[in-house]
Amino acid sequence: MAEPRPDEMEFYKQEELVQIDYTPPQTSWMRTPVDFRPGSWIYPAKARHLEYLGLANPREWSPLDEDWKLPEDWKEIIFEGMRERLNKYRSFKLFMDICVRCGACADKCHFYIGGGDPKNMPVLRAELLRSVYRRDFTLAGKLVGKWVGARELTPEVLKEWFYYFFQCTECRRCSVFCPYGIDTAEITIMGRELLNLLGLNVNWVIEPVSNCFRTGNHLGIQPHGLKDTLEFFAEDIEEVTGIQVEIPINRKGAEILFVTPSGDFLADPGTYTCMGYMMLFHELGLDYTWSSYASEGGNFGLFTSHEMIKRLNAKIYAEARRLGVKWILGGECGHMWRVLHQYMDTMNGPADFLEVPKSPVTGTVFENAASTRMVHIIEFVADAIRNNKLRLDPSRNDGLRVTFHDSCNPARSMGFFEEPRYVIKSVCNHFCEMPENTIREQTFCCGGGAGLGTDENMEMRLRGGFPRGNAVRYVQEKHGVNRLACICAIDRATLSTVCDYWAPGVEVTGIHELVANAMVMEGEKERTLNLRLEPIERGEGVS
Amino acid sequence: MFELICQHRERILETWLTKILSSYPEQTASFWSRNPNPFANPVGTTFKSRAERVFSALLDGAEPGELCLALEDILKIRAVQELTAAESVGFVFLLKDAAAEVLAEHLSDPGSLKQLIRFSRQVDLVALEAFEIFARSRERVFELRVKELKRTGFLLLKRSSQIAGNSDGTHSPTDPGEVQ
Numbered sequence: 001m002a003e004p005r006p007d008e009m010e011f012y013k014q015e016e017l018v019q020i021d022y023t024p025p026q027t028s029w030m031r032t033p034v035d036f037r038p039g040s041w042i043y044p045a046k047a048r049h050l051e052y053l054g055l056a057n058p059r060e061w062s063p064l065d066e067d068w069k070l071p072e073d074w075k076e077i078i079f080e081g082m083r084e085r086l087n088k089y090r091s092f093k094l095f096m097d098i099c100v101r102c103g104a105c106a107d108k109c110h111f112y113i114g115g116g117d118p119k120n121m122p123v124l125r126a127e128l129l130r131s132v133y134r135r136d137f138t139l140a141g142k143l144v145g146k147w148v149g150a151r152e153l154t155p156e157v158l159k160e161w162f163y164y165f166f167q168c169t170e171c172r173r174c175s176v177f178c179p180y181g182i183d184t185a186e187i188t189i190m191g192r193e194l195l196n197l198l199g200l201n202v203n204w205v206i207e208p209v210s211n212c213f214r215t216g217n218h219l220g221i222q223p224h225g226l227k228d229t230l231e232f233f234a235e236d237i238e239e240v241t242g243i244q245v246e247i248p249i250n251r252k253g254a255e256i257l258f259v260t261p262s263g264d265f266l267a268d269p270g271t272y273t274c275m276g277y278m279m280l281f282h283e284l285g286l287d288y289t290w291s292s293y294a295s296e297g298g299n300f301g302l303f304t305s306h307e308m309i310k311r312l313n314a315k316i317y318a319e320a321r322r323l324g325v326k327w328i329l330g331g332e333c334g335h336m337w338r339v340l341h342q343y344m345d346t347m348n349g350p351a352d353f354l355e356v357p358k359s360p361v362t363g364t365v366f367e368n369a370a371s372t373r374m375v376h377i378i379e380f381v382a383d384a385i386r387n388n389k390l391r392l393d394p395s396r397n398d399g400l401r402v403t404f405h406d407s408c409n410p411a412r413s414m415g416f417f418e419e420p421r422y423v424i425k426s427v428c429n430h431f432c433e434m435p436e437n438t439i440r441e442q443t444f445c446c447g448g449g450a451g452l453g454t455d456e457n458m459e460m461r462l463r464g465g466f467p468r469g470n471a472v473r474y475v476q477e478k479h480g481v482n483r484l485a486c487i488c489a490i491d492r493a494t495l496s497t498v499c500d501y502w503a504p505g506v507e508v509t510g511i512h513e514l515v516a517n518a519m520v521m522e523g524e525k526e527r528t529l530n531l532r533l534e535p536i537e538r539g540e541g542v543s
Numbered sequence: 544m545f546e547l548i549c550q551h552r553e554r555i556l557e558t559w560l561t562k563i564l565s566s567y568p569e570q571t572a573s574f575w576s577r578n579p580n581p582f583a584n585p586v587g588t589t590f591k592s593r594a595e596r597v598f599s600a601l602l603d604g605a606e607p608g609e610l611c612l613a614l615e616d617i618l619k620i621r622a623v624q625e626l627t628a629a630e631s632v633g634f635v636f637l638l639k640d641a642a643a644e645v646l647a648e649h650l651s652d653p654g655s656l657k658q659l660i661r662f663s664r665q666v667d668l669v670a671l672e673a674f675e676i677f678a679r680s681r682e683r684v685f686e687l688r689v690k691e692l693k694r695t696g697f698l699l700l701k702r703s704s705q706i707a708g709n710s711d712g713t714h715s716p717t718d719p720g721e722v723q
Contacts, residue, residue: 037625039623039625039684040625106570106574107574107578107583107584112571113583113584113585113586114585114586114620114623114624115624115625116567116568116571116575116586116624117568117571117625118568118570118571121570232698266695266698266699267694267695267697267698268694268697268698271698435582437580437582437583438582455688455691455692458623458684458687458688459623459624459625459684460623462623462684462687463620463623463624466585466586466620466623467582467585470581470582470585470589471582474581474582493691493694496691496694497687497690497691500687500690501619501623501683501684501687502619
């Protein structure tokens, strides 16, 4: 018999081909152990940073190790930690008890939407903790165990906590849809606090915390480094505008202390936003100062523990007191404002040694900041524009078609929806919105917040950033959008990568870069370059 | 060329999509197949619309590049999910299984069988293309990691070269934008 030819069925010997099983395991979630996949976990904290901060169990370890070198009494530490927090935070107790597993949150998490791992459904991620709570803190759990979704705390469960609580960006999109108002971000916060009691934390969070505690900012920039950085920005500003801006640092008796995330000192495009602040303050003639000790608006303590939030936040207020300023102005940042808006007051407030912020430019009193005495720059500049205190030429931004990404914390934790849009529309002629279910309170996270913005977990960030990237690509194709504006330093870093992958051609900007480009400054030379030192495109340059 | 397959195209497409989605956990497959909103469910809707385009391109022909663009949209997603390389690209072969399953009762006819074999060979070519795109997407992921590092280091290098007196730019560091 002749050998079969490729166009005959007999040629193909299916049984000899590599068999790939496309079907996922059918075990229940409790019995499916965590599999640490490359690109989905973050390097653990280095021992020297834990030691510096006085945190538990400093050692060298890897999540891939079988033995995580836990303290001998690790289980008691976790239970005691849970007990303490259940008594201390009523919200934690409520969130453990009241979930009816309705599933309203299930398909709202960007990690679940983009990746499809069921343990990234917010309800299931919370269940990782709740199942342990049920077994050891509820009567039903003690009596009938797994029939009520209870399970024993084991090293495998801890590994699962580590894997999934560092796959949540605490963006709170899921909580918008929860009929009970469960704030799943707070469950992640609690989960991470408990992990921290055993020294289970990630370096991308702990090193910045340690740096901030030592030098005043996440990057560890020392006073002379800060001065050098700002001088460097001032040179570029002079090249663009012909104007020398002042750089007041640690100046006692200034009216305003300005604090912004240090990410804006280091990397583009945040650097352009930082230049924007400097130009704005010069133009408005603000009596302000930078501080080399409170040189960080962000607070990675939020991704560590309540104690750490308080320790880092207190530095800003101590510095405000030392310098004798009247009030504090804060830059474009995301989680910084959740700390300021929701936690600062009960941790370190009220800041009654400061004055209720009043704009020296317009006379507007910011009653909303009457207790924290700290104002977000976007409301400050919106007020200045509203009162015609800035001369603006939006045509300088005509080369840009802009859309706005509502950063999770300013949007969902503060309700900042209108101010950024008002400012953008005042300084740009071409603005359009992304689809309704991807903006404002329903905004999608960048995928890199809450300490996940490092590079070893790039795949995780990119699939988590897909819902946002997908909406950006839609307006890029439909409306020719080429610039994505946002008011968060982590967004500026991580969305640049998200756009490069999902919507190449769209670049990211802070709003104050746009403001500074449009702002007509007193005594400026003819503006031919924008802050990126690119030629300005005006008018008919845009179709 | 593929008359029989064309006659059953809707059922084959539906079967293919079901097979693609059933490589994910059950509740995820259900969510991705159920929700038609492209912004609430970008993965499910992308898979559906692009799989349809790939299938149509095979049966009806398409502009050059159209098939690749559709494949790319699917593979960019699968390249960053928790899948192995074989799993990521393997969805293409499921089209052969889907066609064979739907046409099972016709395969005793030699003409139909030949048609299926010809179709299967076309699918193999698509799989090769898918492999190219998958590899490019993975390279892109690593390029982006490098680009992020360069973006943070660029300013420091630029400043140090200025301090060292290379203001003429002859030894300026590589612009991070060059990694495209």
